[in-house]
Amino acid sequence: MAEQDPDLTKLLGEVADIARPTAADGEVADYIPVLAEADPDAFGIALVDLEGTEHLNGDVDQPFAIQSISKVFSLVLAMQEADAHDGVAEELWSRVGREPSGDPYNSLVQLERERGIPRNPMINPGALVIDDVLLDHCEDPKRSMMQLLETLAREPLTVDQGVLDSEQGSLHRNRAMANLLASFGNLRHEVDDVLDNYVHGCAIAMTTRQLARSIRFLANDGVEPDSGERILSPELAKRVAAIMFTCGTYDAAGEFAFSVGLPCKSGVAGGIIGIVPRRMGVCVWSPPLDSSGNSLAGRTALHELSQRLDLSIV
Ligand code: GLN
Numbered sequence: 001m002a003e004q005d006p007d008l009t010k011l012l013g014e015v016a017d018i019a020r021p022t023a024a025d026g027e028v029a030d031y032i033p034v035l036a037e038a039d040p041d042a043f044g045i046a047l048v049d050l051e052g053t054e055h056l057n058g059d060v061d062q063p064f065a066i067q068s069i070s071k072v073f074s075l076v077l078a079m080q081e082a083d084a085h086d087g088v089a090e091e092l093w094s095r096v097g098r099e100p101s102g103d104p105y106n107s108l109v110q111l112e113r114e115r116g117i118p119r120n121p122m123i124n125p126g127a128l129v130i131d132d133v134l135l136d137h138c139e140d141p142k143r144s145m146m147q148l149l150e151t152l153a154r155e156p157l158t159v160d161q162g163v164l165d166s167e168q169g170s171l172h173r174n175r176a177m178a179n180l181l182a183s184f185g186n187l188r189h190e191v192d193d194v195l196d197n198y199v200h201g202c203a204i205a206m207t208t209r210q211l212a213r214s215i216r217f218l219a220n221d222g223v224e225p226d227s228g229e230r231i232l233s234p235e236l237a238k239r240v241a242a243i244m245f246t247c248g249t250y251d252a253a254g255e256f257a258f259s260v261g262l263p264c265k266s267g268v269a270g271g272i273i274g275i276v277p278r279r280m281g282v283c284v285w286s287p288p289l290d291s292s293g294n295s296l297a298g299r300t301a302l303h304e305l306s307q308r309l310d311l312s313i314v
Pocket residue numbers: 066067068069105106124167174202266267268269293
């Protein structure tokens with residue numbers, strides 16, 4: 001690992017000092033009891049560059065459920081299939097769109113209005129379609145997901161059983177979405193099998209440091225920078241990053257483009273990952289959320305970081 005840059009470490013401390021207090025205005029997700037118990041004061045930020053140098057501040061080694069951040073990696077698995085087999089991409093993009101939703105990530109109304117074609121793979125119904133596609137192509141999609149994430153994090157990972165059990169006990173809205181997709185003919189597999197994959201992804205536990213490491217391949221043309229292993233072709237890596245940029249933070253994606261300017265993806269447990277092309281992977285974690293379901297202190301930290309280091313890609 002290369003030497004840490006002391007100026008960057010100091011800057012990260014300043015960013016953390018500004019961002020941490022903003023968490024007080026957010027609300028920890030409470031749709032399942034296990035998330036409602038999250039420590040609202042927890043905060044971690046990690047930047048991991050392509051050489052492997054890690055700049056860290058706060059609770060960077062505390063695991064949390066990655067939740068919707070898993071949607072990026074499900075899409076990556078589907079894109080790997082698209083890289084390997086002709087026709088997969090065409091079929092997939094006929095079943096899920098690539099436009100920002102401008103609606104909450106779990107909106108049933110939009111799905112009904114748009115006849116079962118989800119706006120994009122970063123919202124719940126889009127991810128359910130991707131999970132359905134994965135059931136066609138992977139022998140065991142849950143195992144493929146763990147293998148992908150362990151390859152990228154370069155460490156063994158586990159599923160948070162408490163989150164998994166809680167999620168399984170409160171699937172009403174996601175089940176409604178899956179049924180609606182099925183009613184429009186946009187699911188091929190049993191609703192229960194698709195939901196099983198979906199909640200497994202949500203319940204994978206990772207740390208801020210591991211997530212920052214794991215997203216670096218998208219900043220590096222699809223190649224995992226430590227091992228040199230190609231995860232995706234450069235074309236598809238760019239497309240996944242584009243979808244994160246336009247859709248990764250739900251109906252606040254415009255605001256993120258405006259104030260952060262980086263491809264990002266958030267999860268309801270308070271994690272946000274970001275990509276700085278050709279430079280690094282970033283992750284911030286703070287459980288209290290804003291009204292769009294994005295970590296409030298995470299959003300503030302990414303804004304400060306982007307401003308101070310001039311990271312915006314636009
Ligand atoms: N488990 C959550 C759900 O299915 C994930 C959503 C999120 O992280 N935004 O609604």
